[in-house]
Amino acid sequence: MSYINLKNVSRTIKHKRILQNINLNIEKGTITGFVGPNGSGKTMFFRAILGMIKLDSGEIEINGEKISLGSSPQVNIGTILETPGFINNYTALDNLKYLAAIKNEIQEKQILEAMQLFDMIDHKDEKVKSFSLGMRQKLAIIQAIMENQELIILDEPTNGLDEASVQTFEDKLRELKNEDKTILIASHDRFVIQSVADQVYQVNEGEVSV
Amino acid sequence: MKAELDLLYDQLLVRNLKTKICLIILQIGLLYEYCQESSFNSAENIFNTFPAMTSNFIFQNLNWILYYLVPLFAMIPVFKEFLLKQNVFVWIRKSNSRLPVVLVGGLILASSILYNLYFWVVVWILKIKTISVLFIFRLGLATILSLMGITILILVLTMLLRGIVGELLTVVLFLIVLALKTNWAILITTTLNLKFVSGILVIWLVILVELLNLAYRKTELL
Numbered sequence: 538m539s540y541i542n543l544k545n546v547s548r549t550i551k552h553k554r555i556l557q558n559i560n561l562n563i564e565k566g567t568i569t570g571f572v573g574p575n576g577s578g579k580t581m582f583f584r585a586i587l588g589m590i591k592l593d594s595g596e597i598e599i600n601g602e603k604i605s606l607g608s609s610p611q612v613n614i615g616t617i618l619e620t621p622g623f624i625n626n627y628t629a630l631d632n633l634k635y636l637a638a639i640k641n642e643i644q645e646k647q648i649l650e651a652m653q654l655f656d657m658i659d660h661k662d663e664k665v666k667s668f669s670l671g672m673r674q675k676l677a678i679i680q681a682i683m684e685n686q687e688l689i690i691l692d693e694p695t696n697g698l699d700e701a702s703v704q705t706f707e708d709k710l711r712e713l714k715n716e717d718k719t720i721l722i723a724s725h726d727r728f729v730i731q732s733v734a735d736q737v738y739q740v741n742e743g744e745v746s747v
Numbered sequence: 748m749k750a751e752l753d754l755l756y757d758q759l760l761v762r763n764l765k766t767k768i769c770l771i772i773l774q775i776g777l778l779y780e781y782c783q784e785s786s787f788n789s790a791e792n793i794f795n796t797f798p799a800m801t802s803n804f805i806f807q808n809l810n811w812i813l814y815y816l817v818p819l820f821a822m823i824p825v826f827k828e829f830l831l832k833q834n835v836f837v838w839i840r841k842s843n844s845r846l847p848v849v850l851v852g853g854l855i856l857a858s859s860i861l862y863n864l865y866f867w868v869v870v871w872i873l874k875i876k877t878i879s880v881l882f883i884f885r886l887g888l889a890t891i892l893s894l895m896g897i898t899i900l901i902l903v904l905t906m907l908l909r910g911i912v913g914e915l916l917t918v919v920l921f922l923i924v925l926a927l928k929t930n931w932a933i934l935i936t937t938t939l940n941l942k943f944v945s946g947i948l949v950i951w952l953v954i955l956v957e958l959l960n961l962a963y964r965k966t967e968l969l
Binding site (some may be wrong): 585589590591606607614615616619622623639640677680704726 | 964965
C-alpha cells in the first residue's frame, strides 16, 4: 500500500483548473520530485496534500488517513511553502524554539544540531530581520527537518542557497531517505530535483505527468 | 461583475484613508448636531432608533448607522487578513488549534473597547452638563458587545462567502433590524432594558465565536 495516495484530484479556481485529475501513488522512504515552471500548480498541489484547500473532486490519503480541508494529517510533517514565515524580531534560535515548543517533542540540543548542519550556529543569536534570503531559506529547511519529521514537503527549498549549501541540503535529503523518511520536493530547477529524486514528475497547468 | 464590485468596494471604501476620515468627520458633525437638539438618556438616544414608519428612516438613523459603519470599515479588512494569513510553519504543527480565533477575538474586544471609548468621550464632551455617566457606562457595555458581535458576524460571512457578498448581506441585515426595530439580531435598536439587551448579546457572542472557529476551519489557506 502506498504511503501517499491521490485519486482523481481536481480543483478549479476562478475558471482556471489549478489541479487536473491527478492520480499518484508515493511510496514510503522515497524522494519524489516535482518540476514545473512558476504558476504551474506545484504549490497548490502541496497545499492540497497538506489539507489547506478544498478539492472539487478526488481523494487524498496519507498513511491511510483521508485528508480534508482544515484537518492536516496526523503524521509528523515538515514543510516549506513559498516565503518562510518567521518572526523578524526574534533571533534564529528563538524562532526555532518557538516552533519546537508547539509540539514540545525536541530539546534545544537537537535544534542546535540541525543548525550546525547548515552552518547556522554562528548566527543563532542574530535577529531574522537581518538575514539574507539564503539564510532564511536555511532556517526554513532546519525547521522542516529538526523534529525528525516523517513526511517532508519542500516547495522551492533551494531558493537563494549557495552551491555549498545546496550540496549539504542534497546530502541531508539522501540521509533522511535512508532513515525511511518520505520527501516531496518541488522546484523549477530540474538539476536539483534530478540529483536527489527517485522519481521525477512534471507539473504543467495543474497536470502531473511522468 | 462581482470581481469589479469587489475591487471598487476595496479601493473606494476599505483601503481609502480619505473615505475613513470623511466618515469620522461626518460622524462627529452629526453627533454634535444630535446633541444640540436632543437629549441623551435611556428613553432618547441614537440607539433608540426611529421606527421604519417613513421613507427617510435611514437618514433619521444616520448616527446609529455611522456608529457601526465607521469601525467596521477600519476593522474587518485587518482581522480578515490576520485570519487568512496563516503561518504555515505553525499551522502544520497545530492545525486544530483555536489560537488564531482566540487572538482575533481578543483583538476585536480591544478594538471595540477603544472605539467605544472614543465614541462615548465625544458624546460626553458634547453633553457634559446633562448626561448620566452611569447611563453611558451601561449603554457603552452593551454597545461594546454589539460591535463585537456584528464584527464577528461580518467576518464569518466574508470568510465563507468571499468578496462583497458578505458585506451586502450585512447591509440587508442592518435594514431589516432597523425596519423591525428589534434587539434580537445583534444590533441595538432600543435601550429601555439594557440588562436584557446585554444578555441577548452575550448569547449571540458565544454562538458567533463558535461560528468564527467553524468558518476559519472551512476557509482555504490560499
